[in-house]
Amino acid sequence: MTTAVADRVCVDASLYIAHIMPDEESAEATALLTAWQHADTEVFAPTLFLWECLNALRRAMVTQRLSDGNAGLIREEILALPVQLVVLEDRAEDIWSRFVLDLNLPTVYDATYLAVAHDLRCELWTEDRRLYRTVHERLPWVRCPSLEA
Numbered sequence: 001m002t003t004a005v006a007d008r009v010c011v012d013a014s015l016y017i018a019h020i021m022p023d024e025e026s027a028e029a030t031a032l033l034t035a036w037q038h039a040d041t042e043v044f045a046p047t048l049f050l051w052e053c054l055n056a057l058r059r060a061m062v063t064q065r066l067s068d069g070n071a072g073l074i075r076e077e078i079l080a081l082p083v084q085l086v087v088l089e090d091r092a093e094d095i096w097s098r099f100v101l102d103l104n105l106p107t108v109y110d111a112t113y114l115a116v117a118h119d120l121r122c123e124l125w126t127e128d129r130r131l132y133r134t135v136h137e138r139l140p141w142v143r144c145p146s147l148e149a
């Protein structure tokens with residue numbers, strides 16, 4: 001995996017979940033986030049990011065993968081993440097045609113992350129292997145640390 005540190009990156013929720021959830025820990029995700037923190041890399045995501053992270057936490061609570069105490073600590077960590085959230089609601093039509101339809105994405109959520117990275121001209125880092133495999137050939141700036149390790 002290339003470890004060069006950029007000035008800014010876009011991340012999706014799967015990357016942070018792979019870092020903060022005890023049963024989904026990814027050494028690659030943690031190494032990236034640590035490198036970015038030390039380099040003062042600006043980290044961006046669409047506003048959906050926060051809700052996806054909290055949803056993953058809630059699923060872990062409901063399925064009893066986390067105790068309430070651990071879930072509370074992880075929730076605090078999620079709410080304090082140094083991620084700059086980008087509002088895209090006014091771009092729904094453009095994102096729909098440019099990313100969802102043109103790339104034949106199975107979900108609309110992924111398109112919001114692609115739009116942020118595209119607009120900021122930076123890499124999108126994800127642990128979503130399906131997304132990576134779907135778009136990487138056409139969008140080489142979509143990266144997956146666990147597949148590039």
